[in-house]
Amino acid sequence: NGSHDSCQVVMVLGAGRGPLVNATINAAEKAQCKVRIYAVEKNPNALYTLRFRMNYEWRELDVQLIEGDMRDLKTPEKADIFVSELLGSFGDNELSPECLDGAQPMLKDDGISIPCSYTSYVAPLQSLQIYNETKRSKDLTNKIGFSMETPYVVRLRNCQILGPPQPAFTFEHPKKELNQSNAREVCCSFKIQQDAVIHGIAGYFEATLYKDVILSTHPDRHSPQMVSWFPLVFPFEYPIHVHSGNHVTLHLWRNVSSRYVWYEWVLTEPRPTKIHNAAGHVYKIAL
Numbered sequence: 001n002g003s004h005d006s007c008q009v010v011m012v013l014g015a016g017r018g019p020l021v022n023a024t025i026n027a028a029e030k031a032q033c034k035v036r037i038y039a040v041e042k043n044p045n046a047l048y049t050l051r052f053r054m055n056y057e058w059r060e061l062d063v064q065l066i067e068g069d070m071r072d073l074k075t076p077e078k079a080d081i082f083v084s085e086l087l088g089s090f091g092d093n094e095l096s097p098e099c100l101d102g103a104q105p106m107l108k109d110d111g112i113s114i115p116c117s118y119t120s121y122v123a124p125l126q127s128l129q130i131y132n133e134t135k136r137s138k139d140l141t142n143k144i145g146f147s148m149e150t151p152y153v154v155r156l157r158n159c160q161i162l163g164p165p166q167p168a169f170t171f172e173h174p175k176k177e178l179n180q181s182n183a184r185e186v187c188c189s190f191k192i193q194q195d196a197v198i199h200g201i202a203g204y205f206e207a208t209l210y211k212d213v214i215l216s217t218h219p220d221r222h223s224p225q226m227v228s229w230f231p232l233v234f235p236f237e238y239p240i241h242v243h244s245g246n247h248v249t250l251h252l253w254r255n256v257s258s259r260y261v262w263y264e265w266v267l268t269e270p271r272p273t274k275i276h277n278a279a280g281h282v283y284k285i286a287l
Contacts, residue, residue, distance in 0.1 A: 007034040007062075011079040013070045013103055014086050015039035017049040021063060024083060037063045038079070040070050040103075071102025078106055082113040082173070089153045089217070089232040091118040091205030092254065095261060097171045097182045098287060104174050113173035118207035120168040121218055124190055124198045124248050125233060127159035131199040134235045148237040149282040151263060155230045156202065162248070163190035165204055165218060169254055182261075184254040189269075191247055198240040201250055201265060203232035234265045236273055246270050260284040 008028075012020045021039050028035040039054075041047055047067055054065050066073060082103065088094035100113060107113070130152075137147035169184040206216040216223050217231060234252070242248060249269035255262050262280030267273045277283050 007036055008080045009036050009038070009077055010081045010083060011038045011040055011075070011103075011106060013040050013082055013084040013099065015041040015050060015065075016043075016046050016085075018053050020083055020085060021053075021058070025058075025061065025063075035062065037061075038066050038075060039063060040066045040068070040073065042067065042069045069102075070099055070106075073103075073106065075106050078108045078111070080108055080111050082107055082111065084114070087115070087118060087205065087207055087215075087229070089205070089229045090151070090203040091120040091207065092169055092171055092182075093151070093232060093263075093285070095285060095287065098256075098261065100173045101175055101178060101182070104178060107174055111174065112210070115173070115207045115209045115215075117170065117172040118205055119170040121165035121204040121206065122168045122186070122188055122250060122252060123165040123202050123204075124162040124192075124250065125156075125159055125200045125202040126162055126196050127156070127199050127233075128197070129158045130154060130233060131235065131239060134200075146282045148235050149277040150235075151203070151283065152233050152235070153230050154233045156233075159202075160196065161202055161219060162192055162196050162198065162242075164220070165202070166190070168203075168252055181256060182254070183256045185252070187249065187251050189247055189249045192242045192244060194244050196242050198236065198242060198248065198267070200236050201234040201252070203234065205229070234263065234276070236267065237276065238273070240267060240271065240273065242270060255280065259287055261287065 010024050015021055024037055050065055086096035086099050134147055166188040168186045204217045206218050208214055217229050247269055251266050253264040262284035264275050264277050266275045
């Protein structure tokens with residue numbers, strides 16, 4: 001919304017090999033808006049490509065490369081706009097909340113973030129194929145069972161979703177209170193419409209980029225022709241048989257420590273399972 005004479009400062013957080021930098025350049029040209037772009041990246045392989053593009057493709061443009069972790073940087077000026085693509089198959093499972101919170105001091109008080117919010121969704125899942133393939137897997141320490149306490153990104157085909165997905169965790173950026181924890185917990189109840197077997201939890205997400213621009217993997221409103229993300233599946237160690245009319249209650253936690261983020265999940269109704277991945281003993285994401 002800046003005037004044609006003002007310069008909008010845009011920080012591309014996690015620039016990768018530069019697609020969002022190019023998208024920002026194209027959007028600025030279309031809007032006839034002057035921009036100064038800071039491409040922020042820490043991955044050495046991606047930095048190699050970014051340096052090449054800086055020297056050749058973007059040489060005549062107002063693009064600057066900042067190397068390092070977005071959570072620990074000092075920049076020459078604050079941004080009007082954050083642009084990032086840090087979303088995982090469950091929305092927050094690739095540490096987008098922690099990364100964007102850490103970068104927020106580089107954003108002006110009236111600045112905006114793209115995306116500005118995202119919500120994950122969960123639903124009980126029936127898929128014997130996924131259950132069997134997961135059960136056959138073993139982790140590197142050869143402990144059978146550990147594979148049932150790790151979430152998987154899966155293109156869901158031979159499966160049935162046993163209820164309308166319900167919202168789980170929501171994150172907004174910029175964050176109003178930076179010291180607020182990103183830990184979350186949710187309890188969802190579903191009424192089963194037919195006899196079935198529950199093998200896990202299907203996870204989706206929906207992100208608001210800006211105003212009414214939305215990306216979604218929610219099965220009822222999936223973004224057309226978008227194949228960038230497949231659902232996340234939280235498996236159960238054993239199948240749970242349910243009957244038509246049964247109520248199914250799921251609990252899911254997003255836990256945060258000083259070093260890790262991890263999920264725990266359990267079914268408590270119609271019969272309880274163990275808490276999967278308790279204390280992150282199988283699967284956790286390093287901060």
